[in-house]
Every structure is written in structure tokens, then in C-alpha cells.
Amino acid sequence: MTYSELDSLFHPRSIAVVGASPDPYNMSFMDVIVEHGFPGNVYPVNHRGGEVLGHKVYPSVKDIPGPVDYAFLQVPAKATIEVIRDCGVKGVKLAAFFTAGFGESEIKGGSELEQELLRVARQGGVRLLGPNCMGFYCPAAQLSFAYNLPQESGPVGALCQSGGHSGQLVRAGAQRGIRFSKVISYGNAADLNEAELLEYFTEDPETKIIIIYIEGVREGVRFFQALRTATRAKPVIVFKGGRQEAGVQAALSHTGSLAGSAEVWDSLLKQAGAIQAYTIDDCVDIALAFRFMNPPRSRRTAVIGGGGGATVQAADECSSAGLILPPLPNEIKDELKKFLPVAGNIFKNPVDMSGVHSFQTIAQSIKLVGDWSEVDLLITHIGVEIGPDAMMKRNLLEPIADVFIRATKEVGKPAALVAYAFYTAPACLGILKVQQMCCEAGLPFYPSIQRAASAIDKLIRYHHAR
């Protein structure tokens, strides 16, 4: 299939939800599709008939009056063959399966059923996504696979072998300013697989950054070739599930994947120029650096924030991630001492400005340190940990965050802001608010220096390798 043929699969004009149920406790994609505001026709299909969310239910795909581009199946595995045969007759282009119980499961004949399904689909000219997946999320098509996901598109594309991780990725990204071109949950990869999807994302002009969660390969050689091509064009972040023996076993039962050895994967991913991640948060951390930071000219970094222990820790964590913290020159020290009290602050790099009570002084300090010509990166951090409740009580967190964000942005260098302490509910909500303010300002937000430094390290490595 060409790029545009594949692309049209992810922009359907009408959808059949086969197995749609009015039971709200049954994972209902009707509900999700309607909530997200899909503009085309949505046809629930169920032999029981009736209505779902005000839409007339048709007994089979064949009975639907208008054309159907995309069918989403949530019916038992054994019923899928007939549905796919109907889809072929109806001219459905793509069918995605929430349905599990195929090659991944312990059900006898599951693998054979998956093979048969593929045969019937090919006969009818229907492409398959899954089985055992969540379908796809494509904001441009106003189509979602989970509740309450952003309506706006963005430059991150993801192919994700786990449905749960797909949802988690969009949700985690959404809160941190990441928007997606498409997120494709592809489960068992019986037909559309990791290789073809990666080739699609590589060609896709809407996608500037690719994230992959993968358990095993269906077409190993093609995938690694595609990966090498992809990494030359855009950053590709890969989270490999099934690294340890127990994980390999779990992957086999999750998506029927032969997960392979971690050592082999590590080496192949490295050769292909991919960026490895180990959790979904890790994927978002790295994507955030690529999305909102220009390539830093060097590893030379200035760090400024509040808290003595936090400053020591910031220094340790930046250094461990390979960032370089050049010593603060006397000119800047002397300037800082004009408005920062000497007692209780640290005039090194990182700078500790704990003993500060004026917004103006915070802004001045950040700008002075950030503008320093010897550094090409700036990390600022808010020491909420010293007393989140005190800060919250006095409504100081938001104004302080505002000063930090403005000053950090004004410096104009690649930069990140860190704020921590997810302990009490008010502190937690306060941090989420700071995160939102950062999103709005286009400044990457991290909940720890360690996570910021690690993501920035990966950004630098990627650009350095090119």
C-alpha cells in the first residue's frame, strides 16, 4: 500500500462499531467515538438490534445503508470471520479488533483463527488492525480510542503494541503539552504490523517525532531497515516490552510476540539510531525535549532554583546524565551578590536562591545566570518541597511559577523547568497547574531534575550523532 492509501485508512468518513452494547460497564467504543465528536456516520452493529446512544443498531455490517470505511469489532473471536467477510462485501477498508483470543491466547485454535481471519480479510480487500488492540486515535479525523483525549493534532506519531500503553501515552502526553498526529494501537499485528506502520510514520509529513512501544516483530528485517530509515528522518523513541524472561513470557501471552533477548534488541536499536525508553513516562519525557527544545549547541548547562539539598541533588543528577555544569565566573557571582543575600544561597552552578523573597530578584537571578555566554542550556527548578502547603496556603506557587516561566523563556536558550512534590492533594494540584502553565508557554516541564537531565541527554546524543 502507498503512503496515501495507508493514510486514508486513518481518516475514515464512516464507522461501524460491531458488537456495540448499551451496557455502560462494557467497554463501549460507541461511547468514546460519540464523546470525541466523530463527524461522520456511526453505525452500531449487534444482532440484538435496538439503539445505542440514539443510533439505530443494524443486525450486520451488510445491513448498514451507507458506505462504511472503518469497522471496529468488539465481538467474540469466533464471530469475527463472518464480520470480516461482511466487511469485504461492504467495501470496508480497515477493520480494527478490540477482540482478543487469537494467537496470543491459550485458546485452542487461536493462532489458526488469526490466520483464517487474515485470509478472509485479504480476499475481501480489508486491512486489519490488531486483533487484540484499541484501534487508533487520529485527532484530524476526530476519532479517539479512549475518553477525554485532546481534539488537537500535533507532531508526535506513535505505534503501540499495547492498548493500555497507547491510552497512557496520549493521556500523559496531553497533560504535558504533547499532541499527536496519530496513535495506532496494533496488538497482535496479524496484518498491519510494526514495519509497515513505521514506514507510514516515516513518510507522514504530520509526524515529526515517532514513539514506538513494541513487544516483538512480525517482520524483523523489514522493521530494522525501516527503523534505520526513520531515524535518519526524525527522532524515533523505542520502548521495548519483554526484556527479561518473565517479560518475554508475558509478551507472548499479551500480543503473541516473540520478544527476543534484551541484549540483541539493545544492540539493534543502537545500531539503527533509535532512542531507548523504559516506561511511557520516559517516552513522553524524551518527546517533550524534542518537541520544545532547539538542539543545544553543547552540554554546558546552567541550573538555578531553590533548596540546598535540592541544589546538591540537581548537581549530582545533571552530572550523572552527562550534562556539564561549568563553574560560575566571578563576574556573575558578584552581580548576583548585589541582590541575593550571601547567607543561605549558593553562588556556584547550580545556583541556590533559597533566601529570596522578591519576584523581581528571582527573575533577575534566572536571567543573569541564563544569559551567561558559557552555557547553552538552562534548567530552572522550583523547590516546592520545602513547604508545599505553606506555598499553597499563601497562594505563592502560581505567581512564583509565572516568574520562573517568563524569565526562563526570556533567556531564549534551550530550557526546561522542574517542579517537584506530588505529596498532598493541594501540592499535587499546584504542580499540575505549574505543568499546565509550562505547556501554555511551550516550556518543557519535568517532575524531577533527573528526568529532565536524562531526556536532555538523549536530545543532545541524537543531534550529536547527526
Add this chain to the structure above:
Amino acid sequence: MTYSELDSLFHPRSIAVVGASPDPYNMSFMDVIVEHGFPGNVYPVNHRGGEVLGHKVYPSVKDIPGPVDYAFLQVPAKATIEVIRDCGVKGVKLAAFFTAGFGESEIKGGSELEQELLRVARQGGVRLLGPNCMGFYCPAAQLSFAYNLPQESGPVGALCQSGGHSGQLVRAGAQRGIRFSKVISYGNAADLNEAELLEYFTEDPETKIIIIYIEGVREGVRFFQALRTATRAKPVIVFKGGRQEAGVQAALSHTGSLAGSAEVWDSLLKQAGAIQAYTIDDCVDIALAFRFMNPPRSRRTAVIGGGGGATVQAADECSSAGLILPPLPNEIKDELKKFLPVAGNIFKNPVDMSGVHSFQTIAQSIKLVGDWSEVDLLITHIGVEIGPDAMMKRNLLEPIADVFIRATKEVGKPAALVAYAFYTAPACLGILKVQQMCCEAGLPFYPSIQRAASAIDKLIRYHHAR
């Protein structure tokens, strides 16, 4: 000083807050002490006179009418000598200094001032805490060093060279069911230092678990001897600040500490039998395992929860931390299949029970897997990540968590519960609620499998070494 002499320092009957200010934007310990409900007399001292929070201000410590056990100083460094001289005259036993600007700072003569302070204090029979610290938190004495900390005592004692980290430790611990005997912020350690304080905590019958945040040693040989003695009596968790060169430099400016090389510290801590941690959250994670889990008889662990990708990740993370996940025997598989649908679930270890919609089935599955005679540990996890909003919308998270907690507790083996997704505000508040429910049930709560497994690994290592 004997144990009981030291202990009496942390149970003062009356307090002088020297430099107390009515300015709410000035870090005011008066406010903290009064908020926490200290039952003894509290005397603000300030040459400006007047009142602070309804308490009459005295011009000097000498002018206070009653006896004073403890003086907390928040005055400029240069004023401290006179205050300590007055404290000696008044019979104050312990003086703690929020005041900075001594050996740690770039102020000329700071180190000499610290020496002079110590000389004057010794002359007057006053013990010093700090300077450049937060004092101490002792719930039994109804004395706090920060707002809104728990009133109840508990079995964890901490000595913490950073004031910020001290507060963060109590706050993070409080939310997760950890209560403290005392948390002593000791800053520059001019007088009371890491060695003497560790000896105190080792003898302290109220303290069953010790946490140390340390940047450098004042009495190295004595400290490592004390550490070896301490680890024989109780678990000692050590977070060493100032590991990398930039961190060593920051530590020197933070508490005047010579932080030393990370390799030397790692080896000395290992020899002494201490448990290393790398963040405050890490300290709490480990303390939580010691606090709420009996020593597991082996590393053989059962894991059960929801989410396919989460299950693969759980397997990888448990294995990476050295936990053993024995394969699930056919008897248990067959039992599970009686009530868990085969499609969409994983009948291995970890067990994935994603395709479950009944509370009873969740409880049955957890108990069946937890009671399995081949495992000595149980980790259950709630796959909130699949759709936190959906779960929140339907108010399902709390009832599901309740079922998980009850079933996990009923198994009776060392166990932990994991729930993740701190993304949206409702999900975040939901997770905090689950955490609170776990606290009430005495079940250790972790926000990721990786953190749970890593803490449990350290618990097992400690008991194994004995």
C-alpha cells in the same frame, strides 16, 4: 552526653524563637510551632519588641521570665554569638540555627565565626544544632519544623543534613503512612554531628528504622563505626548528597561538607551494611517496605493486576529488581479459567486480569494467586492507566481499590499494592485516595512496580545479610 541527656534535648518544655518576626513572608518558626500546638511556653525574642501571634516579644533571651530549654535562632550570623552567650547564662540546653552564613558560605570569616560560636556554646553548656538547619521535628514533644506535619509519632528516625530534604521526607512519608520518632535537621554539624546523632538513634527505643541524608562527615571514623553498630540493630537507609564533582562543590556551599568520592562512600556504606537510596522518595519507598512488610521467606513473587502492557512491564521490572516470578502451575490456571475469560487475560505470572468486570472475580483471582504455596510475596497493581477518567467518571476506582486492598491483605503474605497515573487532576486525586486507603490498611503503596520491586529487593537483601 548519654542517650537520655541527648533525648531530653529533643523534648523541651519551653522554647525561645530568637529573631521571630510578625512578617508572614519571613519564614517564621513561631507560626509553625504554634500551628503544631506546642504545649509549653513559647517566647518570641526580638529587640524590636511588640507581639508575635499573641505572644509577648522579649528583647533578649535573658529577659524571658521562665526557664528556656530550647532556643531556635533566625537572626543574622553576626548576632548569634551574643544570643548563644545569653543562652548559656539562661541555662538553655539546645540552640538550633536556621541562620546561615557560616562555614558553608562565601562570607569572609564564616568558618571562624562558626568556631567562635562553638567555643561560646561550650563555655555556656549549650549544645548546638546546625547552624544552617531547620531544627527538629519530634511529634512526642509536639514540636514541628514545618507546617502541617503529622501529630502522631512513629518508628522511623531521621538525621538529615538538608533542611529542605527534612521537610520533604516527613511530608512524603506522612502521605504514605510513615510516621517519625524524630527528624533532626543538622545542617553544618558544628557541634551535634552525624556520628553523635546516629549513636543516639541507634540507642533510641522509639526508632526502629533510621534514614540518613548526609553530604559529608565531621567525624568520619566515628560515623562509620556508629553506622556499623546501627545496621546490626536496625535497618539504616542512607541517601548521600554530593556524589559527582558538581554535587561535591554544591555540598561544600550548602553545609560546608567535604563530600568525598562517590566510590569511597559506596564502598564504606556497603561494608557498614547500610541500604543506599538516591532520592527522598527512594528513602520513603524503602522505609515503607521495612515498616509494613514482614521479612519475605524468599524472592518468589506473585504479581496480579490489569493491563497487558502493564503486565509485560511488571514482569520486566520485577525481574530486573531480582524478584523471581515462578511460572503459574496448571492447577491455578485451571481454577482461574473457571471465572476469568480466557480471551484478553494472561494466565501466567504476572496474571493479567484485564477482562474482568466483577468485584468478586477480582478478589477471587487475587486470593487464588496470592495463596499459591510457591510464592512468599504478593504484588497487586491497579491498571488505572487504561482509562483513569473513565474509572473516575463511574466512581469505580475506590470500590476497585477497596477490593484489591482487602484481598491483598487477606492473603497474609508480605505484599504491596501499586497504582499508577498521575496525569489528570481527578486521576491524581484518585491515586492519592487509593494511597490513603492503603495507609489505613497498613499495606505499602507504590506508584510504580519498579519502585515497589526495588524497595522489596532492598528489604530482602537486608534480612538475607543477617
